[in-house]
Amino acid sequence: MRLRIDLAYDGGGFHGWAAQPLLRTVQGELEAALATVLRSSPLSTVCAGRTDTGVHARGQVVHVDVAEGALGPAAGRAEGSPEDAVARRLNGVLPADLRVRRVGLAAAGFDARFSPLWRRYAYRICDGVPDPLTRDHVLAWPRTLDVDAMNDASARLLGLHDFASFCRRREGATTVRTLLELGWARQGDLVTGTVRADAFCHHMVRSLVGCLVAVAEGRRPAGWPAQVLAAAVRDPAVTVLPPHGLTLEEVGYPPDDELAGRAEQSRTRRGPA
Amino acid sequence: MRLRIDLAYDGGGFHGWAAQPLLRTVQGELEAALATVLRSSPLSTVCAGRTDTGVHARGQVVHVDVAEGALGPAAGRAEGSPEDAVARRLNGVLPADLRVRRVGLAAAGFDARFSPLWRRYAYRICDGVPDPLTRDHVLAWPRTLDVDAMNDASARLLGLHDFASFCRRREGATTVRTLLELGWARQGDLVTGTVRADAFCHHMVRSLVGCLVAVAEGRRPAGWPAQVLAAAVRDPAVTVLPPHGLTLEEVGYPPDDELAGRAEQSRTRRGPA
Numbered sequence: 001m002r003l004r005i006d007l008a009y010d011g012g013g014f015h016g017w018a019a020q021p022l023l024r025t026v027q028g029e030l031e032a033a034l035a036t037v038l039r040s041s042p043l044s045t046v047c048a049g050r051t052d053t054g055v056h057a058r059g060q061v062v063h064v065d066v067a068e069g070a071l072g073p074a075a076g077r078a079e080g081s082p083e084d085a086v087a088r089r090l091n092g093v094l095p096a097d098l099r100v101r102r103v104g105l106a107a108a109g110f111d112a113r114f115s116p117l118w119r120r121y122a123y124r125i126c127d128g129v130p131d132p133l134t135r136d137h138v139l140a141w142p143r144t145l146d147v148d149a150m151n152d153a154s155a156r157l158l159g160l161h162d163f164a165s166f167c168r169r170r171e172g173a174t175t176v177r178t179l180l181e182l183g184w185a186r187q188g189d190l191v192t193g194t195v196r197a198d199a200f201c202h203h204m205v206r207s208l209v210g211c212l213v214a215v216a217e218g219r220r221p222a223g224w225p226a227q228v229l230a231a232a233v234r235d236p237a238v239t240v241l242p243p244h245g246l247t248l249e250e251v252g253y254p255p256d257d258e259l260a261g262r263a264e265q266s267r268t269r270r271g272p273a
Numbered sequence: 274m275r276l277r278i279d280l281a282y283d284g285g286g287f288h289g290w291a292a293q294p295l296l297r298t299v300q301g302e303l304e305a306a307l308a309t310v311l312r313s314s315p316l317s318t319v320c321a322g323r324t325d326t327g328v329h330a331r332g333q334v335v336h337v338d339v340a341e342g343a344l345g346p347a348a349g350r351a352e353g354s355p356e357d358a359v360a361r362r363l364n365g366v367l368p369a370d371l372r373v374r375r376v377g378l379a380a381a382g383f384d385a386r387f388s389p390l391w392r393r394y395a396y397r398i399c400d401g402v403p404d405p406l407t408r409d410h411v412l413a414w415p416r417t418l419d420v421d422a423m424n425d426a427s428a429r430l431l432g433l434h435d436f437a438s439f440c441r442r443r444e445g446a447t448t449v450r451t452l453l454e455l456g457w458a459r460q461g462d463l464v465t466g467t468v469r470a471d472a473f474c475h476h477m478v479r480s481l482v483g484c485l486v487a488v489a490e491g492r493r494p495a496g497w498p499a500q501v502l503a504a505a506v507r508d509p510a511v512t513v514l515p516p517h518g519l520t521l522e523e524v525g526y527p528p529d530d531e532l533a534g535r536a537e538q539s540r541t542r543r544g545p546a
Contacts, residue, residue, distance in 0.1 A: 010405040056406055091402070101402045129364070129374045132283040133329055133520070137406045247406070 001068050002106040003083070005030070005045075005090075007060040010097040012136050012244060016053040017060075026051070029098055030062065030090075037089045038070050048112045048251040049119050049200070054243030056137050059120075059250040063112040109260025110253070114267050118180055120196040120250040123209045123241070128189025138190065139245030145216035147186045150193070153215040154182040156226040157208070164232045166208050167201030174270060175201050182208070199270065203240050210239035274341050275379040276356070278303075278318075278363075280333040283370040285409050285517060289326040290333075299324070299371060303335065306366045310359060311343050321385045321524040322392050322473070327516030329410050332393070332523040336385040382533025383526070387540050391453055393469040393523040396482045396514070401462025411463065412518030418489035420459045423466070426488040427455040429499040430481070437505045439481050440474030447543060448474050455481070472543065476513050483512035 007030070015023040019031065027045055034043050048061040071082035087103040094100065109115070123139075130140040157179055164175040181196035193212070195205050211225040214237075228235045254262050280303070288296040292304065300318055307316050321334040344355040360376040367373065382388070396412075403413040430452055437448040454469035466485070468478050484498040487510075501508045527535050 008402070008405050010408070058404065058406070096403075096408055097405045099402050099405055129281070129372050130369075131331065132281050132370045132372055133331065133410045134407075135283070135369055 001070070002063050002065050002110060003086075004102075004104050004106040004110060004112065005062040005064065005087075006101040006103075007062060008058045008099045008101055009056060009060070010136065011051060011054045011056040013095075013097050014053065016055070017047055017050045026057075026060075026098060029094060033090050033093045034064060036093050037086060038066060040066065040070060046111070046113050048116055049121075049248045051246075051248055052203075052243055055246045055248065056244070057248040060248055061112045061116075061251045061253075063106055063110060107256040107259055109256075109263060111259070111263040112251075114263035114270075115253050115259045116199070116251045116266075117254050117262065118196050118198055118252040119200060119248065120181070120194065120252070121200070121205050122247050122249050123193040123195065123205060123245050124247070125191045125193075125209075125213070125245060126189050127191060131190075137244060137247060139242055141213070143217050145191050145213065146218065147184045147191055147216070149218075149222050150184040150191075150212045150216045153212055153222040153225045154184065154193075156223065157182055157229055161229055162232050163201055163204055163229065165228045165234055166204045166211070166238065167234075168203050169234075170202065173201075177201065177204070184212075199266070205246055206241045206243065207238050209245075210241045213241065214239075274343070275336050275338050275383060276359075277375075277377050277379040277383060277385065278335040278337065278360075279374040279376075280335060281331045281372045281374055282329060282333070283409065284324060284327045284329040286368075286370050287326065289328070290320055290323045299330075299333075302367060302371055303363075306363050307337060309366050310362045311339060313339065313343060319384070319386050321389050322394075322521045324519075324521055325476075325516055328519045328521065329517070330521040333521055334385045334389075334524045334526075336379055336383060380529040380532055382529075382536060384532070384536040385524075387536035387543075388526050388532045389472070389524045389539075390527050390535065391469050391471055391525045392473060392521065393454070393467065393525070394473070394478050395520050395522050396466040396468065396478060396518050397520070398464045398466075398486070398518060399462050400464060404463075410517060410520060412515055414486070416490050418464050418486065419491065420457045420464055420489070422491075422495050423457040423464075423485045423489045426485055426495040426498045427457065427466075429496065430455055430502055434502055435505050436474055436477055436502065438501045438507055439477045439484070439511065440507075441476050442507075443475070446474075450474065450477070457485075472539070478519055479513045479516065480511050482518075483514045486514065487512075 009026055014026050017026045019025050019027040031043055031045055043064050045062045045064045051057055071086055083103040087100045090100045125139045125141050127141045127145045160178045162176050167175045178198045184193050214220040215222055282299055287299050290299045292298050292300040304316055304318055316337050318335045318337045324330055344359055356376040360373045363373045398412045398414045400414045400418045433451045435449050440448045451471045457466050487493040488495055
């Protein structure tokens with residue numbers, strides 16, 4: 001029986017998603033909490049977006065396979081479904097910087113990592129005096145950003161490309177991705193970028209944003225990020241921006257009857273895990 | 274020469290506004306930074322809202338009197354006015370949880386504490402799964418709140434009243450205040466209260482909100498907060514809610530030519546400091 005778990009976390013206190021010995025990670029905390037709440041031996045979770053150290057999430061999606069009956073019988077009054085009860089018990093055990101938003105039974109063929117149609121991230125930058133209340137998830141930038149120039153440069157990056165220039169290369173894995181959305185909006189001195197793609201390679205969003213900030217400051221012309229992209233090799237002039245401005249906001253899945261087909265397609269295209 | 278300083282802070286790391294020996298306070302940090310930046314002996318600051326331990330601010334206003342010429346000559350290129358340069362230098366010295374939004378020369382008669390027409394606070398409550406990214410300034414509430422009932426009860430508290438039921442009494446000081454605005458709005462599971470009054474007594478907002486949450490949960494009828502108010506004595510059934518949901522958002526001042534008159538009027542009415 002497969003469960004889908006929707007998660008939110010403040011990445012500041014975690015060494016990223018992936019479980020590592022001796023380090024506090026999201027996967028490590030979640031798997032420990034699952035074992036406690038389900039009174040089970042260790043369980044393996046799989047996520048939609050393997051966030052790096054310091055990257056936040058409001059819409060992380062995870063799956064985990066559990067034994068039939070592992071959730072126990074539906075509990076009494078006001079407890080709702082067994083899945084709701086598990087979500088509540090997980091939140092009782094988990095630390096405050098990691099919250100379960102929802103637990104549900106996964107539809108047949110659902111795979112948190114391979115079924116998504118897209119992932120959506122936000123990168124937040126303040127180019128005025130930083131708000132102390134949001135400083136942990138908004139990057140403070142000391143110079144004014146030209147949002148129109150960022151949008152101009154961003155539009156030239158959309159579509160199917162080899163994003164090798166913006167990624168840490170990994171043996172045998174493709175860096176071809178489809179960038180579906182990349183746009184910037186200003187509210188006062190908060191500049192928010194929305195980035196949506198079928199999937200992302202390692203450091204891709206933070207490198208893309210690093211490139212666009214150079215344009216936004218007038219250090220580079222609006223065509224430069226597209227040139228970097230076309231070169232398809234890492235350019236030392238591209239800065240990887242800090243992780244704390246980045247939040248995984250949402251993962252989009254197809255209708256239930258397309259979950260398995262989509263997963264098969266992604267596995268084939270993206271190469272070995 | 275009087276300066277007006279606009280401040281924002283994350284109250285979580287401070288023992289409130291007021292300087293106290295051995296404790297980290299907003300006033301203590303600010304006065305130390307001012308002495309450093311202006312190379313002066315200790316300076317005394319006065320604020321619009323003496324926030325308690327754990328209460329945040331986005332729109333705190335402070336005045337400080339400095340010697341003529343204390344700001345030094347206008348600096349070079351891109352530095353702007355001497356006041357802008359002081360703001361920048363203060364932010365270079367201050368910790369990240371306390372930011373100066375603006376420094377300006379105060380108009381004649383300006384008094385941060387006595388000139389305001391009103392103070393506006395927000396109290397933020399999440400009645401769903403808390404967002405880990407905002408958990409330090411939003412109160413997590415485990416039960417669903419009825420916002421319509423909160424607004425119904427709130428409307429009955431507006432106007433000029435003796436708010437003694439909601440305040441810690443202080444010898445010789447009045448607890449008569451004019452509540453100008455008190456309303457609640459929901460965005461998803463975030464419920465935000467806006468509270469505006471000419472001035473507030475100690476614990477007033479947090480007690481008012483504690484009263485209204487009892488209504489929002491259905492534990493008390495919508496008329497109860499007004500009954501508590503009318504009794505004009507502290508009611509042990511009123512809970513003072515935690516400080517971290519509360520943020521001083523804005524202080525409203527009259528036009529420059531009314532600053533001194535307003536200050537005189539407030540000083541007379543409110544009694545000894």
